[in-house]
């Protein structure tokens with residue numbers, strides 16, 4: 056397979072032209088799938104209230120393209136750290152349906168990769184500077200191939216969000232998301248705590264314990280910063296930590312993507328949609344301002360090559376202007392340093 060090759064099909068819209076361009080791109084990709092395969096389509100169906108997410112038409116087109124090859128499919132995403140429309144599986148499926156991502160419309164099941172309670176997880180080997188392993192949704196047994204469908208746009212901490220981020224934050228467990236955002240240490244928001252005991256149950260180092268007042272407490276000497284308690288607390292009663300070293304964030308993002316890529320490369324296609332290119336991630340509600348005109352669709356066989364090509368097409372100015380000072384170029388330099396090329 057031509058590892059670094061990318062294919063760009065321009066489209067400036069309207070919506071019908073985007074649809075034609077997307078289907079044209081699918082027809083030109085070299086499919087790694089064979090008859091009888093089951094392909095997991097990773098996408099982002101948008102936070103509740105987000106108005107810039109990639110419409111479900113594109114996922115349906117992939118499902119139909121796969122079906123023509125005798126290949127089955129399901130679409131999936133993972134739950135998120137913060138409260139909103141995707142904190143747990145039930146809420147996230149509801150949000151997906153509100154945005155048109157239903158089995159009826161897509162022609163395939165809609166799946167929460169980390170499970171309805173966020174506990175269907177697997178640790179992938181990493182062996183990098185920040186992560187020895189990365190924890191992601193356990194979707195690998197279910198699929199014999201993957202299709203990474205990413206909406207290319209700005210991102211608060213990454214500068215831009217495309218294929219690398221979709222593999223990284225997109226596959227990550229809630230705990231792994233917290234580990235990427237910041238070195239986590241639990242801090243209880245007492246008024247939100249229902250004393251359900253989940254944090255004590257899941258803590259691997261016995262740092263989370265019951266205090267004498269019957270509320271949980273956390274021994275920071277024993278705490279290894281794994282973020283399981285923060286990720287799995289059903290009430291979001293443990294404070295999320297967002298403060299981050301921006302360069303370290305880029306490296307952690309890349310390490311997580313690289314570990315996922317090692318698990319799925321060779322049987323995966325990727326497409327970045329360069330339409331509705333707005334300033335913020337689809338994780339955030341709202342109608343975020345557009346930062347570049349619609350450009351079209353880029354397909355390929357490696358996430359780093361795909362994001363590099365996407366940035367070449369729209370230019371780096373829109374990203375720098377939307378998120379000044381974010382060292383997003385570090386993603387590409389660091390990918391080279393760890394051999395994720």
Ligand code: SF4
Nearest residue numbers: 248249251252254288
């Ligand atoms: S998991 Fe959350 S709600 Fe449950 S006891 Fe721990 S802090 Fe409280």
Ligand code: SF4
Nearest residue numbers: 258278279281282284
């Ligand atoms: S971060 Fe991990 S080790 Fe620390 S208290 Fe929470 S679950 Fe335990």
